[in-house]
Amino acid sequence: MASPRPKRESIDFEDPRAQEAMGSASASYSPPGAIFGLSPPDSSPRDNRKRRKDRPSWVKHTFTPHFDGHLWRKYGQKNIKDSAFPRLYYRCSYREDKRCLASKLVQQENCDDPPLFKVTYTYEHSCNTAPVPTPDVVAQLPPPPASGDSSLFVRFDSTGAAHSHSHGDTHRAMMMEQERQRHYQSLPAPAWPSMMLSFDSSSSPSHHHEHHPAFLSAELPPAASSSTSSSLFSTEAGLPAPSTTTTDGGDRFSTWDSLRYGLNDHVQFGDHVYLPDSGNAGDDHY
DNA sequence: GGAATTTGACCGTA
């Protein structure tokens, strides 16, 4: 059993589509000196891995790290030095199907109830499978802002119940998550005042705003700032691009959870820290 | 049986 592993199959990370997907967005918020240009295909899979420093990433804090509207597959878990909690590694389920480079690291940060998680996203989704809401959530992005107005439109169904048609453990995890969230709902909203992102009533037709604390994960990847990227990446705030389709009918787990409970005290793109209520999300600050 | 997760090893980065 101690025989050395065979050399791994090479995964073509240098697919032009992936490069295109990264394209302007990654460059727009790259740290100084970073180059996101993809290197030529390499002989070793590991060589294909971009230097960690150079990889586009952004951070968010949330209580529901598993529900951001995308389908993730866990590929690793690691205990981190000086951390009481293991770090979980996920990548997009469409990684191989659509050469999607998106991945995320989830790390619990405390033992609070609910516990807070730090989620580090790396690369945008190039799979073109934007977060797909269930019929319970209807969300849409307005047309690309012509005058800098980047208001979002989110409408909740009257029930707010999460649609459960996902498969496997995702479904189970979702049910558990819902269980937890029922608990959260009983908590007073001001429990995390600095983490609340309220919809502006003028920009949201949601009459449920007053019934459900308008917790919104402002998980906006840098590309969301691009007016041309709506079809590529609608927004990880759980807002799907209207025209985006999924390979299996889009019956993913509901983004409702992350919309409602994906609390976010800030979103950090590299050195840039975004405050959800500052109204700058979606602007071209990168 | 297929898909997802777990887990230990490998290896790049700092």
Place this chain on the structure above:
DNA sequence: TACGGTCAAATTCC
């Protein structure tokens, strides 16, 4: 050289 990210075989789940 320690740490952290990823791989992939083994295991588990459905």
